[in-house]
Amino acid sequence: MKLRQWHYGLLLLPIVLWLSINSAHADITCTASMNTGTVNISNTITPSNANNAQITGTLTYSCTNNALSERYASVCLGVDGGDYNSAILHPRYMTGPNGSKLAFTMTLPNGALWGNDNDSVYKPNSFLIPPNTTVTGHVVINVSLLPNFGNTVASQGVHSSDFSGNHTTLTYQSHIDQTTSDCEKSPYEQRDFPFKVQATVINECKINTTSDIILGSRPASATSFIGSNNRAIDMTCTSGALYNIGLAPSNGDVTGRGVMIDTGSNNYLLPYQLLSNSSGRVWGNNGSTYATLTNGVTGEGNGTAQLHTVYVTVPNSDVKPASYSDTVTVHVNY
Known part of the structure; x- marks a missing residue:
């Protein structure tokens, strides 16, 4: 009688997992700027115009598609209250010599306040970028001094508000599908676009x-x-x-x-x-x-x-x- 022995063993086979994610936000790079860095309302602010002087600034954004196929880009551009008080969007303040202040606001073309929450960020429609191509967009921002906040008692000198560092935020995302590209949803890329707002009060x-x-x-x-x-x-x-x-x-x-x-x-x-x-x-x-x-x-x-x-x-x-x-x-x- 022959006895047969069966030997059992565990054979480990290498398994490679492939995960395809239908998002390509890293395939594009975006930048933004505001009036090349400075929005100067006026060099001649006096009690006569301290409540209503205004100027328009140009907010520019550009996205470059580094991929070999087209991508849809979604961008969101937000700004907080500035260096005087980042939490307060209205009014914002420029500060000058000896604690002097000028109240101002920044609004979008439709008159809405430009800010940094979901209701006030500037968010253009998603746009298509061909491969190895840069697409640029612009929006006009209205920057105005405000009445009823004591601007007429501001003293002589340069007043400014700094929006550098984390006071501004550009978030962007790309996707092969326009309907799913959303700069307000993670994952997204993020950077800032520093600028300052200033006005000069003169004696009059x-x-x-x-x-x-x-x-x-x-x-x-x-x-x-x-x-x-x-x-x-x-x-x-x-x-x-x-x-x-x-x-x-x-x-x-x-x-x-x-x-x-x-x-x-x-x-x-x-x-x-x-x-x-x-x-x-x-x-x-x-x-x-x-x-x-x-x-x-x-x-x-x-x-x-x-x-x-x-x-x-x-x-x-x-x-x-x-x-x-x-x-x-x-x-x-x-």
Whole structure:
């Protein structure tokens, strides 16, 4: 009887696993830029335009297909609140000297806020890129200063907001199928596109209104009477701007000593003196600059309307009864 022995063994065969993923985001490279790095709203911001100055910037994105076959690309471009406060999108702030600020906003062509969440990123339609080809797109971004956030009190100097580093995000993805290419879904590539927004505040003074000084009716025998108007000059100057106001009667006298003329025949004269207070301080115009005007009224702007009272004294009204007037020119040196 023959016994047969069967030997059992475990034979290990190498198995190669192949996994095909229908995505090719690494086959493309994308970049973006904003106005070649700087969006300059204006070099002449004053209280007059600090609430509405604006400019358009151009956001450019380019994608290159490095594959041997065509690809669809999806890009998303987002921006946060900037270096002042990255979490706040509206308003954003530029900062300047001594804590001065300018509030601004950035919006897409449809007026929507440009931001960094799903509702505010800029996301153009997916686009086809032939092999070994670069496709470039553009979108206009509106950059505007905002009212009601204290921009008019900003002081002189350059104000800026920095969007470098992680303040901007370009995410992109490619796919052979347009319907499945989505830059908001992982996996995707990511990079930034640094830029800054800036505006320069300059010193300016603007006369908003002037009001007449009405002396009223006086008897011909009256002597040395005085009148005034506490809203005679209404003006606004840049915050921190030093100014010196000169007053010039129509006869050009630099010491503020003018002459009113009767409005009927223009034959009779009534002398008067311009004053800066009721105590008799002369208000004239003996200089053409802030430094050379020594009989003017000085002050410092605060970005809001400031009122100045003008006093007039008439030393003697013993003249022909009539209506008398004169025109005074206001000179503001800053």
